[in-house]
Amino acid sequence: MIICSDAAWKEDLRAAGLGWTISNQELGLKLARSETRNHVGSPLVAEAMALLAALRHAKTLQLTMVTAFSDSQELIKSLNGRPSDKHLYGVLHDIMSIRDLFSSISFYYVPRKNNGEADSLAKRALTTSEPGLL
Structure with missing residues (x-):
């Protein structure tokens, strides 16, 4: 399964605003979710929170094998090496x-x-949120 996340x-x-997709072309499956x-x-x-939300969603779907993509180079470097940002x-x-x-x-x-x-x-999750929620 392929996970793509962004914030x-x-x-x-x-x-x-957090957004992610979970897809598998072979199965014809594509899910899209977002939250604020x-x-x-x-x-x-x-960016890290978006990826975490996507992974949690993948676990609720009982997925066992995933490949996750993010457009944050710093996040991917931190996940595959040493974290650089203490926050x-x-x-x-x-x-x-x-x-x-x-697995x-x-x-x-x-x-x-x-x-x-x-x-x-x-972006849509962030811009369509009710002002009272923020």
């Missing part, structure tokens, strides 16, 4: 914990132009 962040509100989160400290943390540690810990629940998982960078659906979902 949109609004600095003045410290809010993020408050009290998000940075765009990088928002990311908590979310990275959660991602690493859920990672162990999959196979890998993380890859994808250019933003190739991550359009997740990007659109994240």
Whole structure:
């Protein structure tokens, strides 16, 4: 299964829109989801939260093998090496914990132009949120 995730962040509100897709062309399966989160400290943390939400969704679907794509190079480097942003540690810990629940998982960078659906979902989640929720 292929997971693509992205986030949109609004600095003045410290809010993020998270978007992700889960797909398998062979099975003809494509799911798209989004949500909004408050009290998000940075765009990088928002990107990590989007990936975490996607992985949690994949686990509820009882998926065991996933390949995850994000257009955040820094996030992918942190997942495949050493984290560089101390604000990311908590979310990275959660991602690493859920990672162990999959029999196979890998993380890859994808250019933003190739991550359009997740990007659109994240932006839409952020811009269509009710102001009272933020």
